[in-house]
Amino acid sequence: MEFLMAIVVGILFMAAVYLILSRSLLKVILGTGLLSHGAHLLILTMGGLGGAAPPVLTEGVTDFADPLPQALILTAIVISFGVTAFILVLAYRTYAEHQTDNMNLMKGNDEHD
Amino acid sequence: MINLLLFPIILPFLFAIILLFFKENIRAQRLLTVIGLLISLVAALYLVATVKADGVQAITLGSWPAPFGISMVSDMLSALLVTTTILITLFVVIYSFNAIGEERERHFYYPAILFMITGINGAFTTGDIFNMFVFFEVLLIASYLLIVLGGEKRQLRESIKYILVNVISSALFVITVAYLYSVVGTLNMADISVKIAEIGQPGIITVIAVLFLLVFGVKGSLFPLYFWLPGSYSAPPIPVLTLFGALLTKVGIYAIIRTYTLFFVHDTGFTHGLLSALALLTIVAGCIGALAYFDLKQIIIYNIVIAVGVILFGAAQMNEAGISGAVFYLIHDMLIKGALFLLIGIIIYVTGTSNLRKMGGLMKTHAPLGWMYLIAAFGLAGIPPLSGFVGKLLIVKGAFEAGDVFGSIIILASSLVVLLSVIRIFVYAFWGDPTIVELPKTNRRTFRKMMMPAVALVILSVLFGVGTEWLVPYMTDATDVLLQPSIYIDAVLKE
Amino acid sequence: MSVIVLANILIVLTIVVGIVFTIVTVIGVIRLPDVYTRAHAASKSATLGVLSILLGVFFHFWLKEGHFSIQLLLAIAFLFITSPIGGHLMSRAAYISGVKPTKLTVGDDFAEVIKQAKLKNPPTHQKED
Amino acid sequence: MKTNDVILQTTTKLVFFIIFLFSIHIFFAGHYTPGGGFVGGLLTTGAIVLLLLAFDLKTVQKALPFNFTIVTGIGLLLALGTAAGSIFFNVPFFTHAFDDFTLPLFGTTSLHTAMIFDAGVYLVVVGAAVTMIQTIGGDA
Amino acid sequence: MTTFIWVCLILVILSIVGLLYRVYRGPSVPDRLVALDAIGVMLISAIALLSILFDTGFFMEVILLIAIMSFIGTVSFSKFIEKGEIIERDRTS
């Protein structure tokens, strides 16, 4: 299963990078969204997918999934939620000021005067 | 007080939270911020004294045994960095009173600074690799707020780049931690070190080492990951730029130094060779940039890049001289960058522009500014007995001892470029005919008020250089921990 | 023993019903000609499908594991309440956003209402998607 | 164009409470079964979003007259305070305490300071998320 | 019994794939939305079946949650399609 997940994560990263390299601001944001999904799945995969039961104590169950990666992912999910919200607002504020969402037109100030 | 090492993290955090309740009251905001920073400073100084007296301070939160809870570790390096951070922030905050404008003050400017300090100090102190990620995020999101605060056209545009790059590097950070966890099954830094030593750093760990270098290289602006920095840093107002320039890249550097002295020390030929090669390229790239621009901000910003290269080059040598040089230079660079950015902020305030070609003859009207700038500039270039000298001396010595002649010569030559770039500012802005340029009307009182924190920082940096002898024992402690991971490990795991 | 068998039959039955409805939904959504008919298929039969599957699962846990799951019942109730409303909102949104019904449609009363409303206050926002 | 949302609004009033109660349940369940402060908080946020969707900012403001920035601050203080309590006992930061208590009505319950911390998390999540949504929704 | 659930699960997931075809094809946005809503519902079924397979009751919360979330999602999407803004500042004015 980890083999498959590694490939899925690779695809997610690939798509994310592809979108991030595009010129449309919105696509870039979608890209960052995919990026964080990829990262979260990767943590889960790296922790091992072998557990037979959710890491919640139940009678008679001993083979839990690794809880630590799950806790880490939870932290990471919340953080990326905050960042996504921020980027979204930033994006539309930028659009409002610049009247474009074309990254190529937001060239800016590496002007070598 | 076993929780002492947490105070420099918790106190700014607490004050930041309190400030959220007084959004509109600027006086309260200013007062509380200064008080909070002062208390934190006292705590940090006390921490330094404690570390000096009792050795590395470590605590595992929640009373859990060491690798299972989150450990916080204050060795001399992190204690010193924490102290310097708070000190610089204090001056920047005082400077901000006259420079940032009430609008920004009313919109969470001070809480954002305090949150950022929380993140920075946390990143300096933490002994847990995932916790470091969390603190990175705290300081990053606070820095996002600071960089965008005000919402000016250019700020927004550059913020997007800044944030994009950092989001990517954060994702990279997370997956790197995941890889590491997969191989060694732990997150506690001391424990990681032990376990890597146990398995003798196989190839996969080296790959992870490279990934860590890249992750922190983005934050610390290492070649070729620094390209975003010059543009983004020049967007926000000067006080924010000062904080960024003096503190943010240093967190990345600290993280590289920490991981490369604690974890990945079994294949230094490859990892540290790569690090020193990249460091040298960073210096070269920084030098090109520092000379290419005629913009005050850009020149100093590129000097950040150069300094990053110098410090990391020193750290990559992995010998006593190199590492202690890196530590010296790291703290020097924080102080001097703080001073320089504040000074050029005043120049920009006085002249109303950051374009060098539109300045001249300030020496006639603002002589104290000129002298302060000159001292800071020489300090940056590492002219003795100012602050940059000892660090550079030790770094070059370390490099020679390690047999890297070429690198040492580049470091020395880079000093010349640094000097040229900053002296160019002096020659253009302060010398020359004052009559060519018309200065905007500025308030002399504000000028004086702005000068105070800048001058204080310059004096501090001079003292740092002149009083090196007093600092040496502290630096030695810091270096010892870096060179002998066992000190660090014992402090964390033997509880 | 027979209780278990009975329970099993009940569970399998409800789940099979659910699956049938589910498959019908899918066929409907793929095959039906316009958004309104598809929405109809989706909201009605899908809801029924999921409700019976959930019931089956509920019985499974209740009768076989002895675990009376309030959450499941709540979920069933919730779906029962909200699903039609979702369908209603979607159809209306589709209509207002200008999706044309299939030509097979007979009678369109809502068109008149909208026309009059539009005369009163013209739309303020632009459509892009 | 104005359309009336009577059906939606009526359902929402009911559904809001279902969601809210569910979120409280999930928050308290967190220590033993899936759930906790995050999900609870986010779920409450979801409920509030639903209210905002069905009604409008002004109405919701009237119904829930909190300054959500302050809610965030309180949440942070609560979380930090719980964690920092251990400083006064000179044990490592974040040391929690728990014990079984016999309370009237509830019987024997395990009370855990981690619960208070989780409540802080809950408040912060609600405060921050609602702040964002309100502000963005209110931006002309 | 397990095999039966297994088959059902595969069928449900295949249905999701089928609905995805509709999401992919459109042609109009509401079409996609309808399909998505249905996917949400299918997801509930899938998870319900999964919890039988895994023999755990801990996903019951997830089921209710999906129900709630897909409702909120549906409402916001349809409001967006209908009005272009999903949260109004003041409806009475």
Next chain:
Amino acid sequence: MNFVLLIFLPIVAALVVPLLFRKLKAIHTGWFVLLVPIVLFIYYIGFIKTTMDGGHAIAELQWIPSLGISFVSYIDGLSLLFTLLITGIGSLVVLYSIFYLDKNREKLNNFYVYLLIFMSAMLGVVQSDNVISLYLFWELTSISSFLLIGYWNTRDRSRFGALKSMMITVFGGLMLLGGFILLGIMGDTFSIRELIANASTFVGHEFFTLALVLVLLGAFTKSAQFPFHIWLPDAMEAPTPVSAYLHSATMVKAGLYLVARFTPIFAVSEVWIWLVTGIGLLTLFCGSLFAVKQTDLKAILAFSTVSQLGLIMSLLGAGALAYHSDDAIFKFATFAAIFHLINHATFKGSLFMIAGIVDHETGTRDIRKLGGLMSIMPVSFTVAFIGSMSMAGLPPFSGFLSKEMFLQSMLAIRHFELFNFATWGILFPVIAWIASVFTFVYSFYFVFKTFAGRQKSEPLPNKPHEAPSGMLVSPVILASLVVVIFFIPNIIGKWFVKPAVMAIQPGLYSHPSDVKVDVAAWHGFAAPELWMTVSLVGVGFILFLTMARWQKLYDIHPEYMSLNALYDSAMLFSEGGMNRISRFYMTGLIRTYLIYMFAFIAAITAATLFIKEAFVVDMESFTPINLYGILNAIVLVIAVSMVLLAKTRLSAIIALGGVGYSVALFFVIFKAPDLALTQLVIETISVALFLLAFKHLPSLSNHGLTKRNKLGNLIIAAGVGITVTLVALSAHSQKLIPSISQYYKDTVATEAGGGNIVNVILVDYRGFDTLFEIAVLSIAGIAVLAMIRLKLSRKEESTDENK
């Protein structure tokens, strides 16, 4: 008394100067300043007794003892000689400046502050025993020189000259530092004495030659040796007292001092001898050759200084041969070097002052406009004449003696047998002779074109008259010294030169009187140097008379090929060129930067993976694949590709939601109910946020991304994706150490009092993470609030409209 502190006396005095300047306007600040060098001079004279016996005095002030860095004042023959030159000529220069600089017009406070700083720095350079503090003072001289040259900073030439001198000398200084550090590594000490004592162990050390070259770079740049001499002529923009002091008598001699000081360490090396002698001679040649070309009085003197410095340098090099040969003549060379150094300081100092006087009184320094001043300024003329004749090497002036000794040494080099000198040695006397001819020519050129002949028809800017007597005091004193020294060379030798020689070659003598050199004006007719002198006087005289004819030959040498042009183009390159380079890769587009980043990350990680042979896929370690997992993966991939291909933003968001939901399903499949819950809610709220923000965002567009761009993006994206996958597979296949999470499973019920391990980790084991994670969330909240509420640029615009 700890006489290290005296080094700092001038700096301390400098602190008072601005105060004096401001409070006591009536008195020229220079009078107060004058006290400093005089006091020091008198104090240091007292050391002559010690050094005459070959003794030394030493005092130490700790600075950074833990790094072996301290201020050590070590006074032996060599450093005392320099100290006396610095303070002695310093006194005269300050005296001169009092009349040269007007107290009402000039910013005297700045001037004297810089000058005093320089004095300290220079004293420090020559007295320091610790190489690091030596370096400190070395850079301080460069800085004060920078400030002094830029004293009239409104002039473009001043700024240019200041920057140029600083760049070149600081460059040398940095290299010197490198050399010092290498010495420190080799000898494990920064003390020069100890280094000299250990010198024998350095030979053959891998850093030895490098250290040597670096130290020489420092010396050569400071002493304006070829090809670094170009800064000196431009430094003449400084006020004349500064030129006289820094740029002829003291600072430029710091390089000579350095070479002399380090001779005992490096003299064993062939490279040292060749470089010092060769570069010295080359500098002598170039300097004298180009001096004749100049038309500016001070430029002539600058080039003459360059050439004289070269002369002394080559003598020092020849003196190093004494370590290889017992031939007395090489010990003689060192004596000659020091002796000429003294002579040069006196006659060049006086000449500079005269040039200043001429400039001051006539308003120009252009030799083409001058002439016939002899009758108007007789005293100045006399001084200039004495100085020039000494420089030309004619009797009865001190320069003659040292010139003779120089020629003698160069002749002797022919007989040296090591290091290929047998083959190339003949070049030395030849070049020396030619250079001496030109020296003769420019000396005459300087004095006679200015003072002799007729006044030019074109009126001078000021009406010329003799300078005030105060201004003449200093040059007259120096000129009389020039004459006096000619008659008492052996007393000078005994007091100053021999102790210095002994300091330079410590191993060779036990007492200064062992330096068996007697200076005599007359060596008999058999001496070849006599004939060389005679012939060079003859040739030189002819050349001088015919100057007008051949001076044009210099124009053949095109300006753009000179070293100056090289410097200029280097500086231009540092602006424009760097700008172009930077422009090439700093496009300002984040896309470009990200491409660099991603490409680098993917490439270097993949490379490491294969170089370190870390790529391992161990199928055993993976858990079996299940069908619903595959199906969900397919769903996920379809959703991802829909995000990629979406034409409208709404479908993109729907697809992104789909991705989020299938990720949640994965969390369910992999038994993570908490994650599934959180993911679902967050996904929904994120979708709501997206929809909210869409009100303000435009529809989706490609913005003209070409096929090629897309392909490039795809390649990089694929690179990143594949790298991530490969590393993930390898990392998972090499789970070398079991995870620590077993502990959590074991203790969650007993120690933490909970059942949901994930939640307990979040609030208890790793609660600290959570505390700051919610901090992130709240900062994001206030950030959104601040970003939307505070719109400064919009405000600006609206106020603009209101205007």
